[in-house]
Amino acid sequence: MFEREPNIxxxxxxxxxxxxxxxxxxxxxNIPPMPVRHSRLxxxxxxxxxxxxxxxLALMASWYLRSNNTGDTLNEITIASGAxxxxxxxxxxAIAGALPADLPPAVITDQASPVEPVSETTLTLAADExxxxxxxxxxxxxxxxxxxxxxxxxxxxxxISSRRLTGAAESLAPTLTPATGEATDQRFIVGASVSxxxxxxxxxxxxxxxxLMNSEKTRATYTTGVTFGYKISNRLTIQSGVGLSSIGQTxxxxxxxxxxxxxxxxxxxxxxxxxxxxGLILAGNTDLFLTDSKxxxxxxxxxxxxxxxxxxxxxxGDDIQQVFRYLELPLVLRxxxxxxxxxxNLSGGVAYGFLVDNMAYTGEGSDMVQVGHTEGIxxxxxxxxxxxxxxYNLSSKISFNFEPVFKYYMTxxxxxxxxxxxxxxxxVWSGFFFKF
Amino acid sequence: xxxxxxERDIIDGCLSGSRRDQELLYRRYAPKLYAxxxxxxxxxxxxxxxxxxxxxxxxxxxxxxxxxxxxxxxxRRIIVNTALERYRSRYYLSRVDDIDEVTEPEADPDNNxxxxxxxxxxxxxxxxxxxKYRMVFNxxxxxxxxxxxxxxxLGVSEGTSKSNLSRAREILQKKVMxxxxxxxxxxxx
Numbered sequence: 001m002f003e004r005e006p007n008i009x010x011x012x013x014x015x016x017x018x019x020x021x022x023x024x025x026x027x028x029x030n031i032p033p034m035p036v037r038h039s040r041l042x043x044x045x046x047x048x049x050x051x052x053x054x055x056x057l058a059l060m061a062s063w064y065l066r067s068n069n070t071g072d073t074l075n076e077i078t079i080a081s082g083a084x085x086x087x088x089x090x091x092x093x094a095i096a097g098a099l100p101a102d103l104p105p106a107v108i109t110d111q112a113s114p115v116e117p118v119s120e121t122t123l124t125l126a127a128d129e130x131x132x133x134x135x136x137x138x139x140x141x142x143x144x145x146x147x148x149x150x151x152x153x154x155x156x157x158x159x160i161s162s163r164r165l166t167g168a169a170e171s172l173a174p175t176l177t178p179a180t181g182e183a184t185d186q187r188f189i190v191g192a193s194v195s196x197x198x199x200x201x202x203x204x205x206x207x208x209x210x211x212l213m214n215s216e217k218t219r220a221t222y223t224t225g226v227t228f229g230y231k232i233s234n235r236l237t238i239q240s241g242v243g244l245s246s247i248g249q250t251x252x253x254x255x256x257x258x259x260x261x262x263x264x265x266x267x268x269x270x271x272x273x274x275x276x277x278x279g280l281i282l283a284g285n286t287d288l289f290l291t292d293s294k295x296x297x298x299x300x301x302x303x304x305x306x307x308x309x310x311x312x313x314x315x316x317g318d319d320i321q322q323v324f325r326y327l328e329l330p331l332v333l334r335x336x337x338x339x340x341x342x343x344x345n346l347s348g349g350v351a352y353g354f355l356v357d358n359m360a361y362t363g364e365g366s367d368m369v370q371v372g373h374t375e376g377i378x379x380x381x382x383x384x385x386x387x388x389x390x391x392y393n394l395s396s397k398i399s400f401n402f403e404p405v406f407k408y409y410m411t412x413x414x415x416x417x418x419x420x421x422x423x424x425x426x427x428v429w430s431g432f433f434f435k436f
Numbered sequence: 437x438x439x440x441x442x443e444r445d446i447i448d449g450c451l452s453g454s455r456r457d458q459e460l461l462y463r464r465y466a467p468k469l470y471a472x473x474x475x476x477x478x479x480x481x482x483x484x485x486x487x488x489x490x491x492x493x494x495x496x497x498x499x500x501x502x503x504x505x506x507x508x509x510x511x512r513r514i515i516v517n518t519a520l521e522r523y524r525s526r527y528y529l530s531r532v533d534d535i536d537e538v539t540e541p542e543a544d545p546d547n548n549x550x551x552x553x554x555x556x557x558x559x560x561x562x563x564x565x566x567x568k569y570r571m572v573f574n575x576x577x578x579x580x581x582x583x584x585x586x587x588x589x590l591g592v593s594e595g596t597s598k599s600n601l602s603r604a605r606e607i608l609q610k611k612v613m614x615x616x617x618x619x620x621x622x623x624x625x
Contacts, residue, residue: 008577008605008608008609008612009576009577009605011553011558011612012558012562012573012577012578012608013577013578015553015555015558016471016475016555016558016559016562016578018468019468019471019555019556019559020467020468020470020471021467021470021471021474021559022466022467022470023466023467023470023473023484023487024480024484027466027484027487027488027491028459028462028463028466030488031458031462031488031491031492031495032492033453033455033458034450034453034458034495034496034498261506261508261509265580266506266509266580269505270504270505284502284504284505285504285505285506286505286506286509287506370503370504371504372504373502373504
């Protein structure tokens with residue numbers, strides 16, 4: 001029985017394979033708490049959210065400044081009648097005497113500079129003082145006459161009438177604009193969108209590629225994101241934003257079994273590979289045994305070393321899902337073909353994508369098992385899109401878009417030589433948008 | 437594969453800063469990894485330091501684990517590298533005569549002649565080896581690295597790696613024969 005020398009390597013490898021020894025009790029106490037670190041995807045998503053928030057804030061600030069034009073050179077005089085209705089006139093018109101002379105008594109308030117403490121002075125005028133004089137009056141003299149001491153800048157003056165402007169509205173119609181508090185010039189758009197779509201792959205360029213594609217099925221894909229837009233004209237809008245786009249395919253006919261690591265110890269980063277039209281899937285999960293009948297599965301395990309097909313493994317799937325996720329920055333021009341409550345839009349643009357996730361797995365939901373990743377996938381891509389769809393204005397500020405979109409990847413997904421996998425998709429871009 | 441998901445949950449918990457999940461991960465894997473530490477360190481004091489240092493590295497680099505390979509294998513590599521770093525900083529590999537060829541033992545996975553050997557006996561035999569032989573034997577026979585890789589890891593030539601392996605095998609062979617011979621005689625009595 002012991003006549004020949006033992007294979008000492010195997011004796012030790014097998015003998016120590018599952019050995020466990022309880023470590024000293026105080027080792028754990030000397031291991032400090034680990035620092036909290038965020039994954040790459042989380043960091044990228046965080047940056048994207050930060051950029052989106054900053055753009056939103058910038059747009060809102062811009063809108064606020066536009067709607068509250070209180071700069072140093074205020075050129076408007078606001079007249080409010082009975083605190084119910086406000087009208088705005090151009091200052092030059094007021095000076096030219098467009099205001100009626102029978103508006104007294106009136107109240108004058110001084111709008112202090114936004115950076116200075118708010119101060120307000122009220123002057124009660126005699127009934128026979130013409131209003132246009134208030135705008136053009138020599139302010140120091142006026143203050144002296146009425147016993148006030150606060151400086152009043154004649155360029156920043158608001159006149160509030162205590163009585164209704166009877167008949168004034170009609171006479172000022174050409175120069176007065178009702179200020180109802182609702183912005184009449186809504187140039188900015190912000191909204192959230194989702195675009196479910198179905199992907200397609202072009203036919204293979206050679207026999208092998210065609211064979212591979214015959215065993216692959218495209219997956220339903222989607223794009224979600226936040227959209228910002230600027231209205232260049234009444235009909236033309238330029239849109240951008242940030243979105244997360246997912247594309248992929250199902251590799252059918254590959255049987256996946258788990259439990260290999262109980263029988264086979266490995267040192268390499270993967271044991272199996274699967275040839276696909278978009279590149280080679282490297283099965284980094286070395287617990288898996290992969291097999292198929294179409295000569296797509298390769299392995300580093302040599303036949304004289306082990307035969308995993310004889311091990312009692314558990315099947316966990318019969319196909320592999322190949323998924324790529326991109327962080328997309330689109331730039332889209334949208335033209336209103338029909339501009340009404342139910343409008344029709346024509347859109348076209350490009351999107352630049354950064355690869356943030358490249359995974360291959362089998363099973364679904366709680367039974368999902370990570371297989372590995374696809375080698376040679378480009379980290380960036382450029383896609384184009386064209387759409388024609390409707391825009392329904394729910395109110396003057398909120399609209400709903402429903403737009404069928406055709407999307408085509410202009411750069412190949414994979415940089416593997418001979419593989420020019422450029423999928424395209426048909427989807428529906430839809431979402432709610434807020435105008436301001 | 438419920439075990440797989442549980443493992444992922446623990447990793448996610450560790451990454452979110454949960455000390456409880458960190459301890460759970462330690463309790464689950466420390467016994468296996470401590471055995472690896474003993475294989476490389478040669479004594480319990482050194483093994484304990486390697487385990488502690490290794491686990492600190494595991495936690496520090498946990499966010500880099502991609503969930504694609506075996507998590508245990510990933511941790512094992514960190515522990516082995518930690519042991520190698522300590523070895524490189526402490527020992528100087530004395531040169532031995534380089535040899536070009538090593539007689540590989542015949543591969544026979546079905547050989548169960550020595551299945552009766554206790555794991556602790558085997559571990560003790562490895563721990564008793566001189567450090568330079570122990571390192572090369574572990575890396576070649578247990579981990580599966582090539583002599584070229586081992587040479588790069590330990591900063592020695594391929595020939596030195598082969599020589600050390602050859603010597604380690606000789607020593608272990610004798611120990612195994614002695615132990616199994618004694619065992620058989622005891623059984624026969």
